[in-house]
Amino acid sequence: MNFKIERAKVLKEKPDEKNLKFGRYFTDHMLVIDYSEEKGWHDGRIIPYGPIEMDPACMVLHYAQETFEGLKAYRHPNGDIALFRPEMNAQRFIKSNERLCMATVPADLFVQAVKAIVDYDKDWVPSEPGTSLYIRPFCYATESGVGVHPAKNYQFVIILSPVGDYYPEGVKPVKIWVEDEYVRAVKGGTGFAKCGGNYAASIAAQVRANQRGYTQVLWLDGVHRKYVEEVGTMNAMFLINDTVVTAPLEGSILPGVTRDSIITLLKDWNIKVEERHLSIDELMEAGRTGALKEAFGTGTAAVISPIGELHYKDETIVINDFKTGSLTQKLYDTLTGIQCGKVTDPHDWVSYLK
Known part of the structure; x- marks a missing residue:
């Protein structure tokens, strides 16, 4: 899939890599792909990070058709940016969506999308020891209507967050x-x-x-x-x-x-x-x-x-x-x-x- 790109007009100030909290900071952009029964997955785009517009009757709000994943990107000593087993996250994401009767994101598209948004915001991948760029792909029902049934429309989104230790204790018991x-x-x-x-x-x-x-x-x-x-x-x-x-x-x-x-x-x-x-x-x-x-x-x-x-x-x-x-x-x-x-x-x- 080719992703359209809309660059943020104003870029954020990056946080101090030595004092990163988990899940508190987010990068300049996010990736979005839409789904409909007629078109399948389409209109892939990288856009400025920001609010998602949602109808009050959006089915995810009422019937919780929502799934997500979590993986990380790491900056290696030579400057290369690496992912850890993204294909396994892709397969688990498929199984999660199947269980909730949601449209599944093909594994190759999942990995392609992850690499695309990480590459676009790669300046956000921290290099301090113990830090990484946390990647949060998620999918949710966007169809509007009240009535329990599998939705026909979905959105797949990926946001990114530079992080340090998950627990305040760090790597301690x-x-x-x-x-x-x-x-x-x-x-x-x-x-x-x-x-x-x-x-x-x-x-x-x-x-x-x-x-x-x-x-x-x-x-x-x-x-x-x-x-x-x-x-x-x-x-x-x-x-x-x-x-x-x-x-x-x-x-x-x-x-x-x-x-x-x-x-x-x-x-x-x-x-x-x-x-x-x-x-x-x-x-x-x-x-x-x-x-x-x-x-x-x-x-x-x-x-x-x-x-x-x-x-x-x-x-x-x-x-x-x-x-x-x-x-x-x-x-x-x-x-x-x-x-x-x-x-x-x-x-x-x-x-x-x-």
Whole structure:
């Protein structure tokens, strides 16, 4: 697709790269593509970043047909700009849209669009250590009308944001609240899809956790309230004795790109990985006995976030003396090293703009 370009008349002042907050600053432009049943995806354009005009009866406002993705662009030491596994984000985006009965964006168009807008606003890709350009593609129903049915018109948009660490703590252990009242997702629902409704459903528990001094929520399965699933913004992994245990992909958790990358690295290093049901009782017992050596979350935004404390019901366990474990640190250093061009990429995960 050829993208029409409308350059912003006034360019923004770029933020200080040494003090970037996550998701607070946005670049000069955004990419937009329209969809209709008659034309398919059409009218691709790069335009100045700004408000989206929307009819009050726009169906996304009433029936939440909306999906999104998250990936990053990195500036390598030689100045090249790299993306990390964008094709995997494209495939996940397709599955999310299919689940919500939305028009799907072909993978090649998704990747082309990402590269086009990043290339156009490439001066915004930061170069300070630990920084990157966060890429947020999203899709939503634009048809106007009240009545529950799949919309016939959609818009695909990509916005960009230079970012630093996702958590204020940086790459330091965080405190996690285990939620046993609210439910995030169930099999057969939209748990595997990256859609706004999943996150809206998680906010009440997140607020409660924050009020008690915890950074994030660890969700249990929605049927038994027994098996560990994922953290609100990350997949979760636990080093129990010599084995890394993480929840299986059965439709209720997000199939994370970082999750898949970490599992691949662990297998490269001959570290045993089990994708299985892990009960909260087994996890807490492992914490009591010392069998729980390390715990961490994985996701595009935070990359890897060590977990230093878990609170479940009336019990708190501290993991690895609330210090970042050696395996967690090695995984973080290796994956961010690959992303930033400082470590050899054995799986060809990194692709370049040109």
